[in-house]
Amino acid sequence: MARPAFWKVDRPEEEGSRLIHLDRDRALVEAAQADPARFEALYRKYLAQVFNYAFYELRDHHDAEDVTERTFLAALTNLGRFEERARPVDGDGASTFKVWLFQIARNAIAERRRRTQRHRETVLEAATNVPATVDLEGDAARNDDAAAAWRAVSRLPGDRRRAIVLRFVDEMTTAEIAGILGRSEGAVRVLIHRALRSVARDLDDPTR
Amino acid sequence: MTDTFVGRDANEIEALVTDRYLETLLAAHARGTDRSPTGAIPAGAIRSTAERLARDLPRLHPSFRFEEALAARIADVAWRMRTSAAAGSDGPVVPLPALAGPDESEPADGSDPRTVFGRPLIIGGALTSAALSLVGAAYVAWRLNRPAVGPMARAVRTVARTRPV
Numbered sequence: 001m002a003r004p005a006f007w008k009v010d011r012p013e014e015e016g017s018r019l020i021h022l023d024r025d026r027a028l029v030e031a032a033q034a035d036p037a038r039f040e041a042l043y044r045k046y047l048a049q050v051f052n053y054a055f056y057e058l059r060d061h062h063d064a065e066d067v068t069e070r071t072f073l074a075a076l077t078n079l080g081r082f083e084e085r086a087r088p089v090d091g092d093g094a095s096t097f098k099v100w101l102f103q104i105a106r107n108a109i110a111e112r113r114r115r116t117q118r119h120r121e122t123v124l125e126a127a128t129n130v131p132a133t134v135d136l137e138g139d140a141a142r143n144d145d146a147a148a149a150w151r152a153v154s155r156l157p158g159d160r161r162r163a164i165v166l167r168f169v170d171e172m173t174t175a176e177i178a179g180i181l182g183r184s185e186g187a188v189r190v191l192i193h194r195a196l197r198s199v200a201r202d203l204d205d206p207t208r
Numbered sequence: 209m210t211d212t213f214v215g216r217d218a219n220e221i222e223a224l225v226t227d228r229y230l231e232t233l234l235a236a237h238a239r240g241t242d243r244s245p246t247g248a249i250p251a252g253a254i255r256s257t258a259e260r261l262a263r264d265l266p267r268l269h270p271s272f273r274f275e276e277a278l279a280a281r282i283a284d285v286a287w288r289m290r291t292s293a294a295a296g297s298d299g300p301v302v303p304l305p306a307l308a309g310p311d312e313s314e315p316a317d318g319s320d321p322r323t324v325f326g327r328p329l330i331i332g333g334a335l336t337s338a339a340l341s342l343v344g345a346a347y348v349a350w351r352l353n354r355p356a357v358g359p360m361a362r363a364v365r366t367v368a369r370t371r372p373v
Contacts, residue, residue: 036286043282051270065274072278076285149264168261171234174227186220192230193223193254200257 023084025097032079039076046098047072049170050105056165057109059154067112071105078104099179102166106180152202159183160195167192226254237262 023029025042032039050071055064075082084096153164159181166172166180174192178185229249249255 036289037283039282039286040279043279047275047278048267048269052268055268065270068270068274069278069281072282073285076282077289145260145264146266149261150266153261153265164261165265167230168234168265169267171238173231186223189223189227190219193219193226196226196254196257196261199261200253203257203260204253 023096026084029079029082029084029097032076033082036076036079039079042075042097042101043072046101049098050101052169053102053105053165054109056153056169057162058112063112063116067105067108070108070111071101074104074108075101096179098172099176102176102180106162148203149199152199155202156195156198160191160198163188163191164195164199222251225249226258229255230258233258233262 025045028038028041028045032042047068051064051068054067054071055061058064058067082097082100153161156164162181163177166177167174172180174185174188178188181188183191
């Protein structure tokens, strides 16, 4: 059973202290730990985000599906060992479950890469095309913009690319990204800032 | 705000300003509003790039078929987990000692549980053997002292008694 994630918050204006709820997924996680069939709610909630992360990393529809499947099955079978570690500084909307889930996804992606022995060069080559699965509403100019953004992000090196995808596509906080990448929040902020500079140069480059 | 920037280099301060800008930009994007964030604004190129990525980077969703197939697989695994948990709750699970030969990780202090299992087998065998011996001796004594029932048996005993040792 997971360790309770309630923290005492001392309020000078109040008598004693009160308890706050730190992980927004706590109720869903506890329900799934008590009855594995309830895991489906967490699966539906994070399916698209995990798939996005895997797809941006692997650039292959089937590989992304495979990683997504492995991630959720591993999360389900290991849910009993999951421990909440949310801190007050993580904010009200923090989810340590989400960080844990994406750490599993990150490992699954690394394992997938090792298995397929795919090299960075081939990834970059494949990255020049926007995925066919992208359903963009709007005109051709919008598609061109999306393609340019996709290519610019794809050219970023490892953790810069991951940080940008997690921040802009999966809309995670700096604290969550820091937890997933195993870096400090300050390091993630600098990583994103530098990545934005690189993308800005790339998008302004007429030869690209 | 000024306190936040004390003791940081220019790069960290720029990164912090960008981070705060992204917070409000992505929150506005999530709400579906295009209103530009207020507060500290990062350099023009960073700002326009951030706005462009927030607007243009494709968000993907797996196919409905994949989603439902994986949901079914997850439900199946969950059912197995629940079933095995229920089976385990019928009684305490007693860990069985390994039946394979000794390995390198075996403790050298004689604390291997297999030695505990070996002793009762030897003692039991000796007791069984002794018990069988006692029963056998009693049976032979009873047979020798029992009067012979048939003429053939009497003849055999007579011959046995008269035979020189």
